[in-house]
Amino acid sequence: MAISVNHVTKRFGDFVALDDVSIDVPDGGLTALLGPSGSGKSTLLRVIAGLEQPDSGQVLISGEDNTRTRVQDRNVGFVFQHYAAFKHMTVFDNIAFGLRIRGEGNGTIRERVRKLIELVHLQGFERRFPNQLSGGQRQRMALARALAVEPRVLLLDEPFGALDAKVRQELRAWLRRLHDDVHVTTIFVTHDQEEAMDVAEQIIVMNDGRVEQSGGPRDLYEHPASEFVMSFVGPAHRLGDAWVRPHDVEIHHQPNGQTSEAMIDRIVHLGFEVRVELTLADGDQFSVQLTRDEVDQLELSEGEIVFVRPRATRVFGPDGAAAGRAPEPELA
Amino acid sequence: MASADTAVARPPRAGLRVPLGGAALARGTATLWISVIVLIPLAAVVNRGFEEGLGHFWEAITDPEAQSAIKLTLISSLIVVAINAVMGTLIAWVLVRDEFPGKRIVNSVIDLPFALPTIVAGLTLLALYGQDSPVGIHVAYTRAAVVCALLFVTLPFVVRAVQPVLLELDKEMEEAAASLGAPNHRIFRSIILPNLSPAIIAGCGLAFARAIGEFGSLVLLTGNIPFDTQVASVYIYGRIETNDASGAAAVSVLLLLISVGLLLALNAFGSWRSRHERA
Amino acid sequence: MSAPSRGARWGLRSVALVYLSVLLLIPLLAVFWRTFEHGISEPLDAVTSPDGMHAFWLTLLCVGIAVPLNTVFGVLTAIVLVRQNFRGRRLLNATIDLPFAISPVVIGLALFLVYAPRDSWVGETLAQNGIQVIFSVPGMVLATIFVSLPFVVREVMPVLQEIGTDQEEAATTLGASPWQTFWRVTVPAIRWGLAYGIVLATARALGEFGAVSVVSGRITGETETLPLFVQSQFDKFNAAGAYAAGLLLAILALLVLFSMNLLQRRSARAVDVEDDEEGAPPAPSVFVPQPIEKEA
Numbered sequence: 001m002a003i004s005v006n007h008v009t010k011r012f013g014d015f016v017a018l019d020d021v022s023i024d025v026p027d028g029g030l031t032a033l034l035g036p037s038g039s040g041k042s043t044l045l046r047v048i049a050g051l052e053q054p055d056s057g058q059v060l061i062s063g064e065d066n067t068r069t070r071v072q073d074r075n076v077g078f079v080f081q082h083y084a085a086f087k088h089m090t091v092f093d094n095i096a097f098g099l100r101i102r103g104e105g106n107g108t109i110r111e112r113v114r115k116l117i118e119l120v121h122l123q124g125f126e127r128r129f130p131n132q133l134s135g136g137q138r139q140r141m142a143l144a145r146a147l148a149v150e151p152r153v154l155l156l157d158e159p160f161g162a163l164d165a166k167v168r169q170e171l172r173a174w175l176r177r178l179h180d181d182v183h184v185t186t187i188f189v190t191h192d193q194e195e196a197m198d199v200a201e202q203i204i205v206m207n208d209g210r211v212e213q214s215g216g217p218r219d220l221y222e223h224p225a226s227e228f229v230m231s232f233v234g235p236a237h238r239l240g241d242a243w244v245r246p247h248d249v250e251i252h253h254q255p256n257g258q259t260s261e262a263m264i265d266r267i268v269h270l271g272f273e274v275r276v277e278l279t280l281a282d283g284d285q286f287s288v289q290l291t292r293d294e295v296d297q298l299e300l301s302e303g304e305i306v307f308v309r310p311r312a313t314r315v316f317g318p319d320g321a322a323a324g325r326a327p328e329p330e331l332a
Numbered sequence: 333m334a335s336a337d338t339a340v341a342r343p344p345r346a347g348l349r350v351p352l353g354g355a356a357l358a359r360g361t362a363t364l365w366i367s368v369i370v371l372i373p374l375a376a377v378v379n380r381g382f383e384e385g386l387g388h389f390w391e392a393i394t395d396p397e398a399q400s401a402i403k404l405t406l407i408s409s410l411i412v413v414a415i416n417a418v419m420g421t422l423i424a425w426v427l428v429r430d431e432f433p434g435k436r437i438v439n440s441v442i443d444l445p446f447a448l449p450t451i452v453a454g455l456t457l458l459a460l461y462g463q464d465s466p467v468g469i470h471v472a473y474t475r476a477a478v479v480c481a482l483l484f485v486t487l488p489f490v491v492r493a494v495q496p497v498l499l500e501l502d503k504e505m506e507e508a509a510a511s512l513g514a515p516n517h518r519i520f521r522s523i524i525l526p527n528l529s530p531a532i533i534a535g536c537g538l539a540f541a542r543a544i545g546e547f548g549s550l551v552l553l554t555g556n557i558p559f560d561t562q563v564a565s566v567y568i569y570g571r572i573e574t575n576d577a578s579g580a581a582a583v584s585v586l587l588l589l590i591s592v593g594l595l596l597a598l599n600a601f602g603s604w605r606s607r608h609e610r611a
Numbered sequence: 612m613s614a615p616s617r618g619a620r621w622g623l624r625s626v627a628l629v630y631l632s633v634l635l636l637i638p639l640l641a642v643f644w645r646t647f648e649h650g651i652s653e654p655l656d657a658v659t660s661p662d663g664m665h666a667f668w669l670t671l672l673c674v675g676i677a678v679p680l681n682t683v684f685g686v687l688t689a690i691v692l693v694r695q696n697f698r699g700r701r702l703l704n705a706t707i708d709l710p711f712a713i714s715p716v717v718i719g720l721a722l723f724l725v726y727a728p729r730d731s732w733v734g735e736t737l738a739q740n741g742i743q744v745i746f747s748v749p750g751m752v753l754a755t756i757f758v759s760l761p762f763v764v765r766e767v768m769p770v771l772q773e774i775g776t777d778q779e780e781a782a783t784t785l786g787a788s789p790w791q792t793f794w795r796v797t798v799p800a801i802r803w804g805l806a807y808g809i810v811l812a813t814a815r816a817l818g819e820f821g822a823v824s825v826v827s828g829r830i831t832g833e834t835e836t837l838p839l840f841v842q843s844q845f846d847k848f849n850a851a852g853a854y855a856a857g858l859l860l861a862i863l864a865l866l867v868l869f870s871m872n873l874l875q876r877r878s879a880r881a882v883d884v885e886d887d888e889e890g891a892p893p894a895p896s897v898f899v900p901q902p903i904e905k906e907a
Contacts, residue, residue, distance in 0.1 A: 049511060050511075051507055051510075051511070070510075071507075071510045071511055072510050072511075072513050072514065072515060073513075074511075075513070076511060077511065078507070078508065078511040080504045080507070080508065082502075082504065084502060084504035084505050084507065084508040085505075086505055086508075086509075086523060087502075087505075087527075088526045088527055097509065097512055097514075097522075098512035098513055098514075101512060101513045101514045101518065102513060142508075145508075145512070146511070146512075148512075149512055149513065
């Protein structure tokens with residue numbers, strides 16, 4: 001089921017959470033809403049779900065206008081950051097809840113729940129209560145619960161935010177595999193750009209209640225449409241007027257045309273990669289990412305004066321929007 | 333988790349680092365205070381109740397007038413608790429989930445029965461619903477008066493027990509249920525009520541314990557007519573006035589058994605729940 | 612829940628407000644009205660009469676002795692229950708709630724049986740030394756102490772539990788004696804819970820009727836507190852006097868309510884019921900009104 005949001009605005013008192021937002025999510029796709037706190041991404045998700053009503057605009061699910069439909073009738077699956085488990089019910093009853101609402105027979109319910117429990121690897125936990133499960137298990141239960149009623153759309157609000165780093169990694173991979181199997185249109189909200197890049201096919205970047213850019217992970221990384229997107233999706237530094245990625249910078253011992261002078265503050269070895277922290281002539285901090293081998297070849301040391309040259313930069317206009325790439329620097 | 337040796341060898345928690353003798357002194361003083369003020373007098377009641385033998389005790393509590401008073405007390409208290417279970421939850425709901433001008437004042441007013449002397453409570457009800465009632469409702473000297481007075485004094489218990497639970501209730505559970513298709517009444521029945529019921533039960537228990545012992549508000553309003561509108565506490569008072577201390581003590585012991593039993597049950601229920609309720 | 616329909620919301624609100632008006636608000640206003648129904652002089656005379664004034668001061672006396680005593684022992688008991696671990700702690704904790712669960716008349720009877728000269732050796736001994744407890748002020752004070760005993764304990768305990776021992780331990784490492792730690796660290800930390808408990812205890816002490824009634828003998832002009840005065844005026848068919856005294860008590864009660872409200876908003880605490888493991892103190896009493904953290 002494809003989803004369209006057309007010119008939605010939502011205010012909470014004086015605060016504008018969504019400002020004329022329009023997005024399109026393809027049928028069966030796996031989309032991330034990415035942005036910092038307060039960007040409006042959770043609000044947008046809740047508007048799509050029907051948990052919030054927009055002040056103006058439309059929400060279309062599969063071409064049908066669902067803007068005024070109650071959440072009960074939209075048939076969307078929603079997964080919360082803090083699981084929202086029915087703590088007075090067993091795992092089985094939690095998952096079966098939606099089916100019982102619809103009046104399904106006991107036999108059907110048992111079958112369906114059993115399949116879902118297998119799908120989320122919670123065999124043996126049917127009779128347990130949520131407070132007896134770990135965070136990751138609770139979230140898998142919440143997912144199974146949402147999927148039980150075969151929703152048209154699956155919406156996840158920072159689903160892994162409350163979990164440990166390791167569990168987060170596992171569940172990310174698991175969500176991707178799940179999507180491959182089940183193929184329901186899925187939208188998830190995250191503030192973690194790495195998570196978005198890792199999991200999603202399409203990323204919609206939001207800031208201050210507006211959509212900054214929408215596209216695939218590579219697209220956003222290599223062709224950011226604005227300053228915000230460049231600095232939010234992937235590491236980025238200012239170099240004068242332009243922006244550059246730390247791995248797109250060369251270090252030389254001699255000045256060389258387009259180079260800038262800088263002093264090495266610190267060389268941080270992060271396994272295979274090395275981060276060289278520098279201070280530029282104008283006092284700004286900067287960092288360059290090199291491989292181990294490159295650093296060895298250059299024989300860099302802390303306190304040394306070196307000269308940096310970007311391989312590729314982007315310049316943005318005064319309003320932050322893209323003005324294109326800076327001209328390719330001439331090779332010395 | 334805590335092994336047997338740690339449980340035994342664990343010293344008192346640090347903090348106020350009084351010398352060990354000081355800690356024992358504090359403990360002893362606290363215990364002495366409570367014993368002298370509370371425990372010894374209560375023991376005296378129990379003692380007196382059985383002083384003249386079990387047979388006499390039994391006679392005292394099966395005395396027809398006593399029986400009538402006890403029955404009236406128990407039945408009225410049960411009725412009042414049932415009403416409070418519903419109205420208390422409703423009021424708590426409105427105070428937590430609704431917004432209207434003056435809500436803060438209404439919220440404060442709930443505590444009025446806690447702050448108001450019971451005799452004045454009876455007086456206020458008498459002023460409006462007594463013999464020369466301006467609104468034509470006359471409940472004075474009737475059994476209805478007992479229920480009215482008890483409703484007044486027990487009002488805050490269920491409301492205040494439910495309010496904090498309702499405030500803490502995870503709204504997302506309700507949203508999850510809605511997203512799964514549950515209509516509002518179903519959400520209330522299957523999600524909200526089960527999470528509120530322990531608080532409602534606790535509030536009802538407190539209300540009941542309070543109701544069976546209530547005295548001050550009933551003294552003016554009910555007329556205390558034996559076999560008609562006389563409750564157990566008033567009966568006991570009457571026995572004291574006529575120098576029948578053992579009769580008074582016997583019925584007192586009965587009331588004590590019920591309310592202390594209830595208190596223990598509620599405390600046990602409370603700590604059982606805090607052991608099992610995590611997440 | 613998706614927002615309940617406006618109709619449903621209005622319906623619930625109306626039922627709640629009507630119920631509260633009929634039960635609480637309108638009767639309270641009726642007391643105001645009844646007091647001054649036939650003019651201001653009668654009620655004023657009744658309250659300022661020697662018996663009325665005596666009742667007023669006697670009430671203040673009982674409260675003035677009972678509440679400070681219960682405050683001191685309340686804080687002591689709270690510290691013992693929260694910071695110490697000993698056999699019988701659970702039992703001690705349970706006994707604190709007894710005054711809540713017992714009928715005031717039974718309390719009066721209990722005191723009677725212990726302190727009346729003809730009923731017990733304690734009473735006899737005291738009488739031989741010239742101390743009369745029953746039908747006299749000391750008995751009334753004892754009754755007032757009994758009924759107001761739990762409040763300070765129950766309000767201070769959760770706060771003590773919440774703040775933990777960290778601050779006290781820090782003070783000790785900086786060289787403070789136990790007494791200094793207590794006054795400079797513990798008391799300031801518990802002050803709002805303490806204040807709230809004192810207010811509740813005062814309200815309870817002011818309003819006590821049943822126990823004091825039994826113990827005092829209700830001798831007008833001698834052993835009548837203000838609540839007892841209300842009843843005796845009523846018995847003498849002096850309705851104006853009864854309502855006047857009742858109004859006075861009601862105004863005091865409203866002042867208490869007001870203080871409670873103020874303190875509730877000041878005391879920024881959430882009462883957390885800790886897991887009841889081996890070392891943790893018992894769950895706080897369900898009997899005592901805990902300040903509601905905030906209105907929704």
